[in-house]
Amino acid sequence: MTRSSADGSAPRGRSRRNFAGSRPVMDDVARLAGVSKQTVSRVLNDHPSVRPETRETVLAAMRTLGYRPSRSARSLASGRTRMLGVISFDAARYGPAAILTAINTAAQEAGYLLSSIALDTAEPDTVVEAVNRLSAEGADGVIAIAPQLWVGKTLADTRLDTPLVVLENGLDVDTQQVTGDSRAGARKAVEHLLGLGHRTVWHIAGPTGWTSADHRTGSWQASLEAAGAEVPAPLIGDWSADSGYELGRQLARHPEVTAVFASNDQMALGLLHALHEAGRSVPDDVSVVGYDDIPEAAHFLPPLTTVRTDFAEIGTRSLRLLLSRLDGPAEPPPVDTLVPVDLVIRRSSGPAQGH
Numbered sequence: 001m002t003r004s005s006a007d008g009s010a011p012r013g014r015s016r017r018n019f020a021g022s023r024p025v026m027d028d029v030a031r032l033a034g035v036s037k038q039t040v041s042r043v044l045n046d047h048p049s050v051r052p053e054t055r056e057t058v059l060a061a062m063r064t065l066g067y068r069p070s071r072s073a074r075s076l077a078s079g080r081t082r083m084l085g086v087i088s089f090d091a092a093r094y095g096p097a098a099i100l101t102a103i104n105t106a107a108q109e110a111g112y113l114l115s116s117i118a119l120d121t122a123e124p125d126t127v128v129e130a131v132n133r134l135s136a137e138g139a140d141g142v143i144a145i146a147p148q149l150w151v152g153k154t155l156a157d158t159r160l161d162t163p164l165v166v167l168e169n170g171l172d173v174d175t176q177q178v179t180g181d182s183r184a185g186a187r188k189a190v191e192h193l194l195g196l197g198h199r200t201v202w203h204i205a206g207p208t209g210w211t212s213a214d215h216r217t218g219s220w221q222a223s224l225e226a227a228g229a230e231v232p233a234p235l236i237g238d239w240s241a242d243s244g245y246e247l248g249r250q251l252a253r254h255p256e257v258t259a260v261f262a263s264n265d266q267m268a269l270g271l272l273h274a275l276h277e278a279g280r281s282v283p284d285d286v287s288v289v290g291y292d293d294i295p296e297a298a299h300f301l302p303p304l305t306t307v308r309t310d311f312a313e314i315g316t317r318s319l320r321l322l323l324s325r326l327d328g329p330a331e332p333p334p335v336d337t338l339v340p341v342d343l344v345i346r347r348s349s350g351p352a353q354g355h
Contacts, residue, residue, distance in 0.1 A: 086115070086145065088117070143167065179212070182219070187219050189261045198352045204260060217234055257286060265290040
């Protein structure tokens with residue numbers, strides 16, 4: 001066996017090119033290190049059976065030759081493509097976009113490439129086509145940012161041959177789910193407003209059939225009922241500031257409305273606009289709480305009290321969860337992975353009049 005010198009370098013006198021003048025390949029590394037090609041492959045894939053001194057000898061040979069392992073070499077050695085697939089829906093919204101960015105960053109750090117398919121529609125045929133495309137590309141695993149219930153059902157019916165992690169809604173016992181704790185977030189918003197002396201809390205909800213919207217609406221209602229407060233009929237929006245504005249104009253006409261919880265910050269922004277136009281002061285006349293804590297929320301007029309969702313943590317945790325499935329853990333991780341949320345109190349919420 002050829003040994004490295006004391007400073008960790010391989011024996012001198014070798015060129016960064018092999019004898020044919022081409023770039024070095026795995027065989028060149030094996031010859032210089034005095035080991036088999038299989039041992040080099042094991043070093044590349046961090047196999048636990050390689051002795052530390054052998055690993056260092058191989059790495060020193062790679063440095064001397066300037067050897068950079070190709071992705072195809074790693075794939076042949078490990079049986080993996082080192083590529084992961086992501087299916088996303090409504091990717092223009094802040095939450096899905098922030099999650100996708102975090103997944104991409106975590107994948108690069110883990111040595112994986114990402115193949116992402118953003119779908120404008122959640123029609124079953126479109127979802128199945130995206131799944132088939134990722135499978136054809138050889139994705140080692142797939143992450144689906146699937147906020148709508150019917151998307152989850154389509155993915156469950158498709159039955160991928162590769163490991164799957166889903167964000168927002170669970171499918172079955174074999175599918176890991178990662179999501180922000182929407183129920184806890186809505187409860188914190190309602191309890192905050194009731195604690196300020198408001199008799200009840202009105203709700204601008206997200207669209208029906210979206211997992212996070214349904215969870216927030218259900219928790220909003222349950223929190224009011226638990227406090228013995230009146231439960232007004234929710235107003236259904238579509239996540240956009242425009243829908244928040246139109247629904248806000250309806251709420252602004254009713255003086256009994258003193259507190260509103262919006263299911264996302266964009267709808268809360270539209271609500272603030274409508275209240276301002278109607279001459280309703282925030283928070284003196286109406287307190288407003290949003291959801292997500294988008295970067296602009298602190299710069300609304302007034303700055304928005306909101307529930308902060310750690311989208312970066314959701315993306316990173318989903319990637320780690322998928323990789324743990326690829327590595328075949330002795331015990332699978334829990335089916336549901338809830339990421340905690342925090343209430344960020346700013347100036348859009350305040351005591352009810354008379355308190």
